[in-house]
Amino acid sequence: xNHIASAVDDCSGAKRVRRDMDVVREILLHVEARxxxxxxxxxxxxxxxxxxxxxxxMLHQEGLLDGTPLRSSSEPNYARVLVRDLTWExxxxxxxxxxxxxxxxxxxxxxxxxxxxxxxxxxxxxxVEALKRWALxxxxxxxx
Numbered sequence: 001x002n003h004i005a006s007a008v009d010d011c012s013g014a015k016r017v018r019r020d021m022d023v024v025r026e027i028l029l030h031v032e033a034r035x036x037x038x039x040x041x042x043x044x045x046x047x048x049x050x051x052x053x054x055x056x057x058m059l060h061q062e063g064l065l066d067g068t069p070l071r072s073s074s075e076p077n078y079a080r081v082l083v084r085d086l087t088w089e090x091x092x093x094x095x096x097x098x099x100x101x102x103x104x105x106x107x108x109x110x111x112x113x114x115x116x117x118x119x120x121x122x123x124x125x126x127x128v129e130a131l132k133r134w135a136l137x138x139x140x141x142x143x144x
Contacts, residue, residue, distance in 0.1 A: 017054035017078075021115040021123065023047065025103065027055055028094040031065065031086050039068050039082035054078040062120065064090035093120060096127030102134050103127075 026044050044052045057078045059065045067083040086094065097103050106126060107115070115123065 017051050019055070019058070019116045020051070020112065021097075022107075022112075023051060023055045024059065025094075025097055027052065027059060028064070028086060028090060029098065031083055031090070032094060034085075037084050039084045041080065042083050050078070053080060056081050056083060059090070062089075063087055064093060064120075066090075093124050093127075096124045096131060099131055099134060102130045105130050105134075 023044070026047070027042060030042060030044060042052065042056055043049070056065065056067075057069065057080075060067050060069060060081045060083075064087055065081065065083050066085045066087050067081040069079040069081045071079045097106065106123075110118070
């Protein structure tokens with residue numbers, strides 16, 4: 001099932017964003033693929049800028065992205081973050097969920113709402129264990 005992150009109105013009229021681990025993974029992959037360390041806004045093609053921006057803000061708050069938050073009255077729903085790079089923790093999380101086969105197994109096992117409600121630490125641990133099994137299977141399958 002393809003889950004799309006959503007923004008919903010709360011009682012104040014502001015938009016609330018539901019955490020989506022596919023969006024988190026896309027952001028981490030996008031930042032890792034960049035060629036330079038200049039602080040800049042991140043745009044993910046095909047994704048709602050509000051959803052991407054709020055996820056970037058949350059990732060920055062969790063210490064996964066190195067960047068500079070900017071608060072503006074024109075963007076009251078979240079602080080815009082100019083991103084430089086992944087932090088050490090950001091690289092570690094991405095390493096655990098970067099492999100497409102491993103990520104596919106995780107997504108087959110857990111629903112989008114399960115993933116959205118799990119602490120990042122648990123997702124990282126599950127990813128590391130799945131990656132270990134995958135890597136050992138690759139070594140075993142190589143005829144060594």
